[in-house]
Amino acid sequence: MPVAPERARVDGLTPFQHFVERWRSCTACHLHTTRQQVVLCRGTIPAQVLFIGEGPGHSEDSLGEPFVGPAGKLLDDIIAQGIPESITYAITNLVCCLPVDEETGGKAVEPDDESIKACSVRLIEFVELCRPRLIVCVGKLAKDWLEPGYRYSIRIPRDIPQVSIVHPAWILRANVAQRGLAIQRCVVTVQSAVEQYLGVG
Numbered sequence: 001m002p003v004a005p006e007r008a009r010v011d012g013l014t015p016f017q018h019f020v021e022r023w024r025s026c027t028a029c030h031l032h033t034t035r036q037q038v039v040l041c042r043g044t045i046p047a048q049v050l051f052i053g054e055g056p057g058h059s060e061d062s063l064g065e066p067f068v069g070p071a072g073k074l075l076d077d078i079i080a081q082g083i084p085e086s087i088t089y090a091i092t093n094l095v096c097c098l099p100v101d102e103e104t105g106g107k108a109v110e111p112d113d114e115s116i117k118a119c120s121v122r123l124i125e126f127v128e129l130c131r132p133r134l135i136v137c138v139g140k141l142a143k144d145w146l147e148p149g150y151r152y153s154i155r156i157p158r159d160i161p162q163v164s165i166v167h168p169a170w171i172l173r174a175n176v177a178q179r180g181l182a183i184q185r186c187v188v189t190v191q192s193a194v195e196q197y198l199g200v201g
């Protein structure tokens with residue numbers, strides 16, 4: 001992922017490189033037993049807008065970047081339409097390792113609470129690294145966990161405005177008639193939030 005120039009610390013590593021070193025071999029929750037690799041993020045750091053989804057799928061698990069399958073392509077289209085090129089953004093998930101359904105061996109519908117809580121330490125660190133002025137929750141699970149007041153709310157330690165869009169995977173499963181409207185709603189939500197919180201239209 002492209003990373004904006006950062007001042008290296010005394011040991012020669014940038015804060016982002018430290019972050020990667022700390023988390024790329026993480027075993028803090030049971031998801032480490034079935035993943036191929038830790039899927040941390042993509043985009044630009046620092047980032048003015050941070051998109052937070054749920055968890056990696058099989059494509060992400062094998063390629064090592066979040067949102068690289070069909071849902072990722074759709075998210076990229078929404079971002080391209082919703083934010084001007086001058087705005088920097090990054091993408092990550094609530095969890096960085098593929099949640100596997102123990103019965104089917106396929107991707108679990110969503111990561112379990114314990115894994116989300118374990119990975120929230122990494123997420124908070126990533127938010128600190130990105131210093132976003134806007135967070136976009138991608139999907140209901142991200143909204144539920146990041147919205148203040150939810151029973152396990154992840155405490156993002158900054159007063160950062162948040163908006164939510166439906167998950168692109170949901171849009172892809174919707175019928176054709178619903179799809180166009182859902183995409184348009186996502187674009188308008190992102191566009192309006194960027195205009196309101198970053199003053200860019």
Ligand code: SF4
Pocket residue numbers: 023026027028029030031032038095096097115118119122
């Ligand atoms: Fe660590 Fe997060 Fe992966 Fe769990 S999901 S093993 S906390 S990086």
